[in-house]
Amino acid sequence: MAGFGLVIILLGIALWMGGRRGFLVGNHPYCKKCGFDLFALPLETRRCPECGSDIFADNAIRVGHHRPIVPLILTGALLSTSGAALIGWTAVGWWPQFDGSSFKPISWLERDIDSHDSQKRRRACSELERRIASDSLAPGQLDQIARAVLKLQGNPALTWNPHWGDLVQKAESGDAGHRLSAALWQQYVAQALSVTAEVRPRVRLGDPIPIRLICRLRTGSDFTALEGVTIAPTVHITLGKISGTVETPHRSLTPASADEFASSSMLQWNLFWIPSQPAGPGTAPLETDVSAGAHVIQLAATLIATQSTDPLATCTQNFSVPLKFLPAGESSVHLLHAADLPATPAEESTATQIARSIRLSGTQNDTPATAPFVFERGHTLGNLWISSPPVCLSCSVVLRQHASNGSTREWSLARLMVRPNDAASIPLRLEIHTFDERPDDGPAEIVCLPDATPAAGTVDINEVWGDPVTLPINLQISDF
Ligand SMILES: [Zn+2]
Numbered sequence: 001m002a003g004f005g006l007v008i009i010l011l012g013i014a015l016w017m018g019g020r021r022g023f024l025v026g027n028h029p030y031c032k033k034c035g036f037d038l039f040a041l042p043l044e045t046r047r048c049p050e051c052g053s054d055i056f057a058d059n060a061i062r063v064g065h066h067r068p069i070v071p072l073i074l075t076g077a078l079l080s081t082s083g084a085a086l087i088g089w090t091a092v093g094w095w096p097q098f099d100g101s102s103f104k105p106i107s108w109l110e111r112d113i114d115s116h117d118s119q120k121r122r123r124a125c126s127e128l129e130r131r132i133a134s135d136s137l138a139p140g141q142l143d144q145i146a147r148a149v150l151k152l153q154g155n156p157a158l159t160w161n162p163h164w165g166d167l168v169q170k171a172e173s174g175d176a177g178h179r180l181s182a183a184l185w186q187q188y189v190a191q192a193l194s195v196t197a198e199v200r201p202r203v204r205l206g207d208p209i210p211i212r213l214i215c216r217l218r219t220g221s222d223f224t225a226l227e228g229v230t231i232a233p234t235v236h237i238t239l240g241k242i243s244g245t246v247e248t249p250h251r252s253l254t255p256a257s258a259d260e261f262a263s264s265s266m267l268q269w270n271l272f273w274i275p276s277q278p279a280g281p282g283t284a285p286l287e288t289d290v291s292a293g294a295h296v297i298q299l300a301a302t303l304i305a306t307q308s309t310d311p312l313a314t315c316t317q318n319f320s321v322p323l324k325f326l327p328a329g330e331s332s333v334h335l336l337h338a339a340d341l342p343a344t345p346a347e348e349s350t351a352t353q354i355a356r357s358i359r360l361s362g363t364q365n366d367t368p369a370t371a372p373f374v375f376e377r378g379h380t381l382g383n384l385w386i387s388s389p390p391v392c393l394s395c396s397v398v399l400r401q402h403a404s405n406g407s408t409r410e411w412s413l414a415r416l417m418v419r420p421n422d423a424a425s426i427p428l429r430l431e432i433h434t435f436d437e438r439p440d441d442g443p444a445e446i447v448c449l450p451d452a453t454p455a456a457g458t459v460d461i462n463e464v465w466g467d468p469v470t471l472p473i474n475l476q477i478s479d480f
Pocket of ligand 1: 031032033034035036048049050051052053
């Protein structure tokens with residue numbers, strides 16, 4: 001576009017100059033050097049009266065004067081202006097695309113990394129990353145970049161940008177090992193850790209209390225520099241006069257765990273606490289301390305980060321969470337029955353949606369429902385495929401067979417819990433030992449019986465589907 005504009009400008013200038021020069025008219029002699037009209041000078045005059053040049057010399061005189069061609073001048077001027085306008089317009093479009101990052105000093109790029117302009121931000125990050133990777137920066141400059149990022153990382157009000165973390169992590173992990181000052185790297189890891197705790201709000205007396213710890217890392221997406229960093233959580237819990245400590249296995253950050261982390265952007269631990277009074281003289285029995293009703297549970301969650309066994313950072317957060325204990329006979333999970341739901345003639349009922357979300361497949365793929373489900377010793381009977389149930393499914397799965405004498409027999413196959421709108425494939429295993437009663441060839445059912453126990457072990461599921469779901473099969477036993 002700009003090239004085309006330039007061609008038009010040059011063409012315009014050529015026309016304009018040609019028009020200005022025009023063509024020669026008249027028969028007067030003129031000094032070629034200054035254009036003075038030499039008409040009617042005395043013949044012996046050797047020098048031009050105007051500029052003094054030798055007019056007797058060869059080629060010093062021309063005959064006639066230039067008459068400009070006005071339309072040509074106008075056309076030339078018009079063309080040049082259009083060409084210039086075209087170039088200007090192209091430049092206006094191009095300027096915002098221009099990336100000046102590679103010419104900016106580090107302090108300027110540091111200011112740009114949290115710019116409101118996302119493009120400027122991205123460019124500043126990429127340029128700093130490029131300079132860090134090129135090994136052209138002095139350790140002092142790497143520290144300078146790290147300090148700018150630490151300021152952003154330490155501000156909880158800012159939405160964290162993993163590109164910032166990558167700058168520090170790339171600055172730290174050079175070929176020669178650690179490059180940043182140790183204090184800055186420790187501060188980075190300490191600020192990267194943040195922990196939150198969730199507790200199941202309703203728990204039946206005597207059941208373990210489900211607790212979930214969530215660690216959101218304010219780090220970069222490339223974990224090379226964090227290789228060898230492990231995070232070990234410990235929770236100290238106080239409930240009235242009872243207290244206890246729960247530790248869970250540590251997690252190591254590796255480039256492989258970066259993928260897991262990237263999909264959920266957090267590390268998560270699920271744990272249980274069983275309130276129990278430490279044995280000792282003078283301690284009251286448990287029942288007097290924990291009773292049905294509202295309580296407040298205090299948690300002190302600590303994350304300890306170590307790198308190659310050296311302590312790197314510690315992060316502790318305290319939480320006060322309300323907790324209601326239910327009497328021993330009452331389930332903390334509500335069973336949702338089709339009969340209790342309001343009839344919705346226009347929409348598909350929840351029971352229908354549940355039935356549709358469960359599919360059974362035999363060991364032989366694409367078996368139609370009527371084809372036999374072959375059970376071979378040591379193999380799974382088949383799979384339950386559960387996809388997007390409208391409410392949580394928490395079930396024990398059994399194989400049920402009605403005998404001709406009217407009795408019913410059941411064999412346990414699996415236990416499952418699938419959250420609303422989640423999906424899972426559950427293998428169905430029929431464990432039959434030598435002296436066990438065996439199912440017979442012929443009609444049978446695979447039944448999902450509501451079982452609230454898995455849901456009661458979560459921090460957040462308070463409602464599950466409460467009706468059994470029955471899937472008829474044609475069973476065929478072989479190879480015992
Ligand atoms: Zn002259």
